[in-house]
Amino acid sequence: MGVATYIKDEKDAIKKVILESGIEVKPVYTPEDLELIGFDYHKDLGDPGEFPFTRSLHPLGYRSRNWTTRQYTGFGTPEETNKRFKLMISHGQTGLNVAFDLPTQMGLDSDNPLAEGEVGRVGMAVDSLQDFEIAFKDIQLNRIGTGLTINAVASVMLAMYQTVAEKFGYKKEEISATPQNDILKEMVGRGAWIYPVEPSVRLIGDTIEYSMKELPRCNPVSVCGYHIRESGCTPAQEIAYAFEIAFAYIDNVVARGYEAEQFVGRFSFNLNIYGNLWETVAKFRAARKLWAKLLRERYNVQNKKALFLRGIFGGGGSGMTKQQPENNIVRGAYYALAAALSGAQTTALCSYDEAYTIPTERAALISLRTFQILMDEIGLRDTVDPLAGSYFIETLTKEMEEKILEEMEKIEKIGGMIPAVSSGYVQREVARQAYEYEKKLQEGKIIKVGVNKYTEGVDMEVELFEYDDSWALQQIERLKELRRSRDNKAVRDSLKALEKAARGTENVMPYLVECCKNYATVGEMADVFREVFGEHVEPSIF
């Protein structure tokens, strides 16, 4: 959303620029600035593909490998979603990113009264393995990587993904799933949490530990600074909070007797691309560098690849506006440019109609084409880290690094991210900033084209995605039929075994796989955890 605060004189000349993270931008940068920050090429940047990876994770950047495009997709029934997956793949998309409806994200079956009106609305409805069999039909699960945008019940979905892949004849060692699986950020923004903090983090630890042993190509957690940024934090806080969250998960697994080196290489991140172009690029460069340095210092990680800050840099949802929606196509292109200049490995883009509802087919394709134009027409694959050495960008990258560390320090002073979230500290901070931002926007101190400047009065109508009520009925019908036809004794037994594991300290993942095989429903598995763990209570932040 926000770009920066500008202080101007009466002739519209800019007197001061303050980026969201609180860094002041100077009108001119010279070699003196680099001297001032003690810039050292080898220490601060290193060659692309070399520690600390400021420039790139890979020596040749996009020359050796184009980025993976992974539009967030899913709605209605698994049949509808399967069609959209295939459409996106046929148009050149190279990864999947599954959107689940809210009942699924909240561990409720489609026929639960609380799910009414929500089945298949903001993503695909999933009740059992049967739905995954339909959704992933004819998709080569050994070739394509799949993001599973789900958190509270991510363990259930990862187990289900393994089960469907094995059922289709793939080996579990060859599949690549990335469940989002970041509950701490759900408690700060986005809100799809179920269980209390501690058992939620334990479930994440279970998926990490299990993946390390059984699913070597899966990325068991995608730490999302993204949604915290969407909720109102600054770019520096986005990275700081994401790193502190990642440490909480690492510590959970380290406490089980493993070395971070054994598993942290499969961590991934989901970070946001809207905002001031320069601040965004500097943010990603600083983040890659800091992550590698911090993993070395704190956890003694030495393996080069385990130091990579891998992830999806994309989205930009908060930057999109309801007013003059076609402008969002242009905004998206600039956000994607920022991602490309930052060396994003994987990307996704919010579509121009997303300020209204989930994207139409047309809108989703325009986002995909935006990436393709950047890479195939404009020249973003030509050379790696093209902004390196810029007096401005290098100074800003260093300043961002300091800001990120400052914000991390604040969290560490209160004992890390678990207490910071349990006490509501982060939520309060983020909500206050969101309010300050909105006030600045309404006062015209931050400019948003079509919103508070260059407005047109009446908003243009756009063609919108229409929710179809019959999807819920179809889904509930299938679920009822499943409950009649499956082996209900096997379901009960596997749920009982799951409950026992959840009550103890055993890893729940193998038990979830067994439940999935027997067609236990998402609601049934989630209820076992509800019974054992209880439910999260939000800290009051007002």
Next chain:
Amino acid sequence: MNDRKIRVLIAKPGLDGHDRGAKVVAHALRDAGMEVIYTGLHQTVPSIVNQAIQEDVDVIGLSIMSGAHIPICRKLMELVREKGIEDKLILVGGVIPSKDIEVLKEMGVDGVFPGGAPFDEIVDFIKKNVKK
């Protein structure tokens, strides 16, 4: 003269957890001198109505981003009538397409403020229309 502060319940009904807007509006109404109670996430319609009665609020403001505003508001208005609390001002905000605004008003919703509505507009509307 009744100088009691206007009391507002900001509520997040349903499963949607995007509450940036709800919290921002809560801050703004508080700055405008109102007393604001925020329900937190994942509330059912009956629990929102109960809290509204218990807290004796003048205004119920729902924030809905998932697209399920029509079924949720239909349920709410039924219960509002059943409990006889039509004197409370009912407002809805969130991701609300223009074509649905009239539908919501016909149901009995007093005011609809899609994302980005100016704070002044919401505050003025409440002050002018509050039924206390």
